[in-house]
Amino acid sequence: xxxxxxxxxxxxxxxxxxxxxxxxxxxxxxxxxxxxxxxxxxxxxxxxxxxxxxxxxxxxxxxxxxxxxxxxxxxxxxxxxxxxxxxxxxxxxxxxxxxxxxxxxxxxxxxxxxxxxxxxxxxxxxxxxxxxxxxxxxxxxxxxxxxxxxxxxxx
Ligand SMILES: CN1CCN(c2cc(NC3CC3)nc(N)n2)CC1
Numbered sequence: 001x002x003x004x005x006x007x008x009x010x011x012x013x014x015x016x017x018x019x020x021x022x023x024x025x026x027x028x029x030x031x032x033x034x035x036x037x038x039x040x041x042x043x044x045x046x047x048x049x050x051x052x053x054x055x056x057x058x059x060x061x062x063x064x065x066x067x068x069x070x071x072x073x074x075x076x077x078x079x080x081x082x083x084x085x086x087x088x089x090x091x092x093x094x095x096x097x098x099x100x101x102x103x104x105x106x107x108x109x110x111x112x113x114x115x116x117x118x119x120x121x122x123x124x125x126x127x128x129x130x131x132x133x134x135x136x137x138x139x140x141x142x143x144x145x146x147x148x149x150x151x152x153x154x155x
Contacts, residue, residue, distance in 0.1 A: 001077045007035040007048035010066070010086040010093065010126065011058055015107055017127075020056055020100030033084070034100060044083050056094040056102045059089040066135050067122060067132040073141045086126065117144055126149060
């Protein structure tokens with residue numbers, strides 16, 4: 001099947017996480033991290049930093065690999081391979097853009113009811129600093145048919 005490589009970046013402070021309300025396109029109306037497609041000739045990390053800057057004006061000085069998630073959709077041959085990162089080392093306060101409205105949330109107040117359904121399954125691994133791999137098979141945009149998640153010990 002066809003793979004589409006995408007990025008997802010979360011900006012962190014002790015006890016808090018930055019989320020963005022997606023204002024248009026895929027995932028519109030849901031809170032999420034910042035990310036998008038990886039362009040030709042661009043590393044995944046550089047693509048992640050570019051999207052973070054474009055979507056909320058934050059420049060990540062370094063990124064931590066947090067997880068790798070593959071998403072499959074019933075009836076669609078394209079698999080989304082989402083590389084998840086976080087950063088504690090960044091410049092500039094987040095600003096609203098055409099794409100995203102940023103807002104800080106306490107780690108215990110993450111609005112899972114207004115996010116992609118998979119998030120509540122893998123967020124705890126990210127918040128606990130554990131690297132993970134996961135797979136979610138979706139029917140439509142709201143129903144998870146199958147899934148697995150495993151923690152990765154450092155290689
Ligand atoms: C560029 N974006 C980054 C984030 N991304 C997703 C997807 C997702 N679930 C999949 C069923 C859609 N869940 C989160 N949290 N993010 C899709 C593509």
